[in-house]
Amino acid sequence: MSKQTLQLHSTVLSIHSLALDADIPPALLKQPLFFISKTHDELSVVCPVDFIIDSQDTESNWQALEVIGPLGFSLTGIMANLSGVLARAGVSIFSISTYDTDYILVKKQTVTKVITALKADGYNVVTQ
Numbered sequence: 001m002s003k004q005t006l007q008l009h010s011t012v013l014s015i016h017s018l019a020l021d022a023d024i025p026p027a028l029l030k031q032p033l034f035f036i037s038k039t040h041d042e043l044s045v046v047c048p049v050d051f052i053i054d055s056q057d058t059e060s061n062w063q064a065l066e067v068i069g070p071l072g073f074s075l076t077g078i079m080a081n082l083s084g085v086l087a088r089a090g091v092s093i094f095s096i097s098t099y100d101t102d103y104i105l106v107k108k109q110t111v112t113k114v115i116t117a118l119k120a121d122g123y124n125v126v127t128q
Helices: 026-030 078-088 108-120
Strands: 005-018 035-038 043-048 057-067 094-097 102-107 124-127
Touching: 005 102, 005 108, 057 108, 078 094, 078 102, 078 108, 102 108, 108 124
Parallel strands: 005 124
Antiparallel strands: 005 043, 005 057, 035 043, 057 102, 094 102
16 A cells, blocks of 8 residues: 655644634635644634734744645554654654644644655655
């Protein structure tokens, strides 16, 4: 089975923790890349690092690797394989899934290490 192709996005991102009742700024919806997640006890936003948002806590300097899709819901093990490769390389990740694909966020300073590890394991990684 061939490995997926991943695309490294050049946008540097921040992960924000917001108050549960926080308003999402409408301008966020105009950003080229963002994610919003809400559960019963947390509200998180991932957005470009230069987008100003009132958050309780922030973790900055992430870049997104997109698994080029669309990926069918019947496919199994994609994130397990990718996260395993990066865990063996000593790289922490933040993963996000959408309807069509998966994203792995890695710290900007680890990108070279990430690309090296993924390519050594047979993945094709393209950059913007």
